[in-house]
Amino acid sequence: MANTTRRRAVGQVSGESIVIEAAWMYYHDGLNQSDIAALLQVSRATVVNYLQEARERGYIRISLKPDVFTSHQLAQDLRDRFNLQAAYVLPAGFNAPEESLMRVARGAAEWLPSLLTGGDRLGVAWGRTVYEVAKAVEQTKIKDISVTQLVGSMATPYGFTAEICSAHMAQNLGAECINLHAPAVLSDPGLAARLRAEPIIHAQIEALSHCNKAIFAAGSCAPDSHIVSSGVASIADLDWYVKHGATGVLCGRFINAAGQMIRGELDGRMIGVELDKLLGLDMGLLVSDGADKVLPMLSAIAGGYVTHIVTSSETARLMLDSAG
Numbered sequence: 001m002a003n004t005t006r007r008r009a010v011g012q013v014s015g016e017s018i019v020i021e022a023a024w025m026y027y028h029d030g031l032n033q034s035d036i037a038a039l040l041q042v043s044r045a046t047v048v049n050y051l052q053e054a055r056e057r058g059y060i061r062i063s064l065k066p067d068v069f070t071s072h073q074l075a076q077d078l079r080d081r082f083n084l085q086a087a088y089v090l091p092a093g094f095n096a097p098e099e100s101l102m103r104v105a106r107g108a109a110e111w112l113p114s115l116l117t118g119g120d121r122l123g124v125a126w127g128r129t130v131y132e133v134a135k136a137v138e139q140t141k142i143k144d145i146s147v148t149q150l151v152g153s154m155a156t157p158y159g160f161t162a163e164i165c166s167a168h169m170a171q172n173l174g175a176e177c178i179n180l181h182a183p184a185v186l187s188d189p190g191l192a193a194r195l196r197a198e199p200i201i202h203a204q205i206e207a208l209s210h211c212n213k214a215i216f217a218a219g220s221c222a223p224d225s226h227i228v229s230s231g232v233a234s235i236a237d238l239d240w241y242v243k244h245g246a247t248g249v250l251c252g253r254f255i256n257a258a259g260q261m262i263r264g265e266l267d268g269r270m271i272g273v274e275l276d277k278l279l280g281l282d283m284g285l286l287v288s289d290g291a292d293k294v295l296p297m298l299s300a301i302a303g304g305y306v307t308h309i310v311t312s313s314e315t316a317r318l319m320l321d322s323a324g
Contacts, residue, residue, distance in 0.1 A: 022050035075087040104129070118144045126149075128160060129287050131168070149163055151180070180271065220292045257302065275305070285308045288315070
């Protein structure tokens, strides 16, 4: 009788309320989709749609405790082998690499707030991975925290310019945002030097020196890598740096296998953080995934920029195998 009464009651629910009702019964009451379908007098497929709609509307917040991903053996092996403070390793997924990248970005977004505290000055790089992390961070409020854009802007077609990455991150963390209102790269080193000397830009670049924590990704030196496709470096630039030992890219700067910055003509035209500003931070959070990122990630770690890492189990194993 009780079930019949409930079936008639919820049968009268419609629109947004029925989505909430389905979500409550599934996540709080522990009912399966078939039971919910019977109670709501709809098909099981409709219940699936309700639950999907609840997730898309942001009604559902699902998370696993960070120590689930930081305390298992693979994460410990990664931490111990590379002398990291912590490693956060997620399952790779079955539709790699896109699903794996999104899992890694979501994992970093769920972990990041717990790594921050009041008074922190967080430097934020850019690129697809960092953009997905910034977008996925749940809205929270950390007292007296600021977010600083680490790399100048580029008019790319991807939708994740540097200022959007830092703005999303600041908005979701309830933080002050310090943007770098300058291009990432200019055509003339003299013009770049004059722009860096402009009081407003100079002050923004100076703010980079006060970051005590940073989040960034490692880029590859492949012809289709982000640094080329975004227009920061040309193929000719890429070839020059590779010939001079480049194995990866960090915040728009080329590094070698030891993590040392390779200085070239491009650097004189760039506006953004110098890599020495990323050394000795309380946190250098590297978020990257994929076989093509293994060498760049190892290079960044070798350079001393990384204290924390988020990646997939597959990439973690490749890193451990490559390091010997």
